[in-house]
Amino acid sequence: MPKLKPLREISLRDLLVVVLPLVLLIAGGFYLASRYIQPAPPSRLVISTGGGGGAYQRFAAAYRDVLARYDVELVEHPSNGALENLQRLRDGAQEVDAGFYQGGLDGPQEQDGLTSLGGLYYEPLWIFYRETAFRSEPDRITQLAGKRIAIGGAGSGTQVLARQMLRANGLEEKGATLIEAGGLGLAEQFAAGKIDVAFVVGPTQSATVWTLLYTPGVKPMGLAHAEAYTRQFPSLSRIVLPEGGVDVGRNIPSHDLALVAPMATLLVREDTHPALVDLLMQTAIEVHGGPGVFQKPGDFPKAQAVDFPLSSEAARYYKSGKPLLQRYLPFWAATLIDRMVVMLIPFFALVIPLVKIAPGLYAWRVRSRIYQRYGELKFLEAEVEATPERHSREEWLARLDAIEEYANGLPTPISFSDMLYTLRGHIDLVRAIILKRTVAAAERPGVVES
Template structure:
């Protein structure tokens, strides 16, 4: 016992330093990553929800359970993320606010979401500006589609009457267009969306081109000008029958800034696996893109 007392008399400073080092390491060490996260997934049937299901499957293979939270779209996703009611979500580019930039981070741009405007084949319109007196579905209040549609209507100028801003969205808007209940419908949506595919091949409607897409992209930082190539939807049926210029924001994967780094790493791996495949609008390997974002990386 006296030997221990003698040891401590001589070496107690070293013992204190060692214990302090251990305690500091325990304090600074990241806690274990969570086994459950919440994914703001959009509405069933939409591209966001379909992609969220793929993330859910991939993270389940790594032992992380992903709860899909149904939402109304990008604006709803941002709100849930800001309020800590979701940990990760898909968000249309160009919608982030100053509050979002404080609380949230982007993992990268994932895929373009063209601004599609489909019109009835018998409706006389060659551009968005020709729809000022029509019946147009431009998405629900607060939706990413509606915000972008209102911005572009302002770009084209003139008087847009109330019926040019109907609140139908998604599959409901597509059904109304095909039934002749509206003259046109606008969507900011992935080419993988089921209702977009249905409209692209339907003879009763046609897709409006944005001939001034480069100018619109120059005016709006969140937009890119892209081309839907002739025949890319259906080579045999030659759909579309000509190149169609479009404008598109880019969807990004957004997380809370306090999300555990291990979960971020799993999401990055999953994003690369899911979105590096080629699409009708982008070659393989183009996405994820860390530059096509409007939140801190």
């Protein structure tokens, strides 16, 4: 009788045949998923700010302190103002990731690749005047005719808006002397009598604005036509500086002043890492979300597109708040896990289903080899029953022994040993049939013993 091959816990061959294709399939899935993993967010962000004494530089300093808590370095590139910031962002050669921008200066151009983080705060247009240059308090821009007017430096948003307002009142080309000047030096020019009026765009946090509000002999001017300007220039909003809003003790200003103000925003490139956009949104809320002269707590930032489309990441942040992982984990840990989430796709799509079907495939492969022997055994039995005289008993038994030898040589795991023993029992049944239905070669007719 053929020797039975020792039983094993598992069949290494069957296991390899089943597992290897699955491993290759899973590896291919993870490889494809890895192609879509976003790179790690950079630890350095370059921002274009503004000139000395402006609010942009002050806010950039606050941004730098907040971002440093998340191990992100903010590199400031001073500029002449919002217009130059926009030009830098549009210039691919400039290594600038973000820049402060004043609404109303321009609009998106084809393939700009720039998006907005929403409205951050109002940037009032301040018109300061030297009291001795006017007989009475002015409240209309037409009353500035014949005066020496500082309109801000070249490349600044102040100059763009100042020219728009003067042009609307017929004073840009003639009727006034326009001087390209701005910044903290305006106070000295007022004191020296070099200018009569100065246009300044910026919040009260601007050092230039704050200095001029407290400069003796210099007053801020209200606009009687403030509402009319908002209709002519949609980027402007009418706001009111209340009496004593700057300094209650000194009653600055001495009465309510109607002003106009564009909205300030932060522009970023479309390819800025989403995690950095989330971080900038958190920073903007911390820096700009408090109370102010022109806002209540929580008024800003707001989900408002300022000339440029709202960033998709910013829109999601306004809707849902801080990303879930960043609420419970440090920034870098959260971004790492967020990047690796894409790897869960092959895990759930391939690994879990394949792990579930792998045991079935393995069992099917082991059973299929045993069932194959059953097929051979069935054919042999049918042949013996139909034509036992076709072969001698020895020939029939030789064929049966071949089936048994192959069955005994199967690498059958212990868990499937019952099937193997059942097969061997059926082989013995067929052997009994052969012994009963056939005759030995020596007994067959026509066979002569020597």
